[in-house]
Amino acid sequence: MAGDDRFFRELRAAGLVCLLLAVLFVAPAANAAPPPVVIAHESFPDNSITPPMLRAIFSMRLQTFQGERLTVFVLDSRHPDHEAFSKEVLGVFPYQLQNAWNRVIYSGTGRGPVTVESRQEMLRRVGQTPGGVGYVTGPVDHPGVRVVSMEAR
Known part of the structure; x- marks a missing residue:
């Protein structure tokens, strides 16, 4: 017992x-929260993009896309949405992105991304910049901005 x-x-x-x-x-x-989505200026030449192409754009290795000069917008590396975007969408850690940006900047082969302070500024700047690409969480309802979907690998 x-x-x-x-x-x-x-x-x-x-x-x-x-x-x-x-x-x-x-x-x-x-x-x-849902993962961040990729946003682009309405003139962005494609409705969808592959993950490797997206990593090339956000690591600043790809400066033009189908003849259009790209301007990449990012949030501060300590922002939770930046960390979520890096890990969940790009599949890299924020420090890996920073290292890629430093290589491009300090080698003189390109420029780094434009850092914005908030989601609202991200939407505004991407919407005002032809070739602008960024990311946000939540709904996207801003003039001149559209969501770019991810193609399957």
Whole structure:
């Protein structure tokens, strides 16, 4: 009998551990914000883009796209949306993007992205800049700006 009581106490403890793990790992995923979307000036020549092409644009290795000069807009590297965009959309860490920008800038082969302060400024600047490309979270309803979808790999 004593062995049965111990078994049930351990079973109940294991159940509590599983419940705690579910709350810690599953609940935040259910409440997680949607990933940022890529936005571009209305003159951007394509409606969709491949992930490797997107990484080339945001790492500043690709300065023109189908004959149009690109201007890349980003949020500060400490901004949560920048971190989410880097990791979830581009598949790189923010410091890796910064290293790529530094290589382009300090080698003299190009320029770095334009850093903006907020989502509103991102929408405004991309909408005013032909060839402008950036990212935002949430709905995109701004004149001159459209969402660019990601093609499958």
